Amino acid sequence: MRRRTALLASALLALAGTGLFTAPAHAVGGTVACTGSSSTTYSPGLTNTAQSVTATTTNAYSSCLVVLGGGITGAVGNTTQFTSVRSCTDLLNPRSSTGTxxxxxxxxxxxxxxxxxxxxxxxxxxxxxxxxxxxxxxGQTLDRTVAYANISALTACSSPGGLTSLPGGVLTLAVLPV
Incomplete structure (x- = not known):
């Protein structure tokens, strides 16, 4: 799925600005491919001991290509915050998530x-x-991927204060028809 999404996003972004894609203002559904950046901070830092942690994530979108977006031409940056009991021992486990x-x-x-x-x-x-x-x-599928370079999360978890931030992530957002 990740490879298909990355290829579609790359193809759509390559075609951006060519004039090949136009949609009436009333169109719904469609496909979105956006790139940008994302960073997350943890307070207190994630450690190997479970504790209540507030995660704050900030997303910024630098470019988007939208096909049949019903008047949508891009995404707007946002900041989300949630608190949950977390530790580094469960960092790599899949978890349910929601967002906007x-x-x-x-x-x-x-x-x-x-x-x-x-x-x-x-x-x-x-x-x-x-x-x-x-x-x-x-009803469509959303695939949001962030790659954080030069981060050894599990090593940071063992350091004093734990893992306190994931800075400078490269963000890719795709919304695809089912």
């Missing part, structure tokens, strides 16, 4: 799905596969 994407036409899509983290060498990758549950693109 703010669109540039003052609408939002709400989604629910599963987020997984994978440590690949010095890169920590977070991927969320979800279904849009309300708003534009309702």
């Amino acid at each position: 994407v703010q669109w540039d036409n003052a609408t939002q899509s709400t989604w629910a799905g599963t987020t997984t983290f994978v440590q690949q060498g010095s890169v920590l990758v977070s991927e969320t596969i979800a279904t849009v549950t309300s708003g534009p693109f309702n």
Whole structure:
């Protein structure tokens, strides 16, 4: 799924600005491919001991290509915050997640799905596969991937203060027809 999403996002972004894609203002559904950045802070830091932790994530979108977006031409950056009992021992376990994407036409899509983290060498990758549950693109698949370079999450968890941030992540967001 990740490879298919990455290829589709790359193809759509390559065609951006060619004029090949136009949609009437009343169109619904469609496909979205966005790139940007994401960072997350944890307070207190994640350690190997379970504790109540507040995670704050900030997303910024630098470019989007939307096909048949019903007036949507891009995503707007946002900040989300949630508190849960977490530890580094469960960091790489899949978990249920929910969220929203703010669109540039003052609408939002709400989604629910599963987020997984994978440590690949010095890169920590977070991927969320979800279904849009309300708003534009309702019922479609959302794939949100963030790659954080030069992060050894499990090593940071053992340091004084624990894992306190995931800075400078490269964000890819795709909304695809089912």
